Amino acid sequence: MDDALDFLLDKYQQGLPLEDARVRFAALVTLDAENLPMTRFVTIRSFTRAGISISVSGDSPKITHLMSNGKWELAGFWPVQLFQYRIRGTYEIRCGEDERATWHMKPEASRVLDVYHENVRPQSTPLASREQLLEEVATLRRNIDAGLTPFEAKKVSSLWLSPTFIETWEGSDDDRLHDRSIWKLSESKWVRTRLVP
Incomplete structure (x- = not known):
């Protein structure tokens, strides 16, 4: 598969019916005012080609960190599939009717x-x-x-994460030769580089 988002979305969709509770959660890392990493686990509200949506409070430290330096990383591990990922990219904070409707649910x-x-x-x-x-x-x-x-x-908001960098790791219990790749978005196309596990 040549598109990192299609690859990741396919894995996400495979994980949902497997009842792997971890599919809906990820670790979000931001950098605080002292440039130290701050990690917290978040609930993924939606995962589509448009991006990854996380509900947040407008006063959340996550938002403060992002607005001050723009740096974030999202990481997840789905043990049922023996799959993990790291994602970086751009972000957008949305505060509209969609967020309000989601809040009521x-x-x-x-x-x-x-x-x-x-x-x-x-x-x-x-x-x-x-x-x-x-x-x-x-x-x-x-x-x-x-x-x-x-x-x-x-102040209910959503944080939309748009990947420009994805690292994937698919475990192999048989031979321990895990399939590891880095995907980078370049001129609207994903470039995949395989890595030694």
Whole structure:
């Protein structure tokens, strides 16, 4: 296969019916203000030729890092297929009707947390204890139920990642000669270079 996106999408689609829960998750790495890598696991909302979509809060440290230096890497391992990847490229932050519609399909607990981030404490800020978080979320839920706090996240966004670099690794248990490649987008075409495993 000559197109890296087709190759990766094919692997993704193969993984979905295999019930490999890891297919929907990946490790996103960004660089913080001190140029140190920050890794967190994210849920892949969609994976198409248009890009990879991840739901994020507009105040997320991920967004702050990207806006300051533009550097990111997405990595995943799908053990059922014995397949792993690393992706780099460009990104776009979207805040529109599609994001709002997607937000309404999230589980209620996830939406409450988004409202908490906007109304009580931003994501990744310090807490005195877990109990403090539980108490604040319980208070927020009461306020939502009483109509005192709107059950709406205004800063819901999606992060669209568009690959320009993909590294793939397909494991081979039989001979340990894993199939490893780097794909680079050059003038709208993917150039594949095979690597020694």
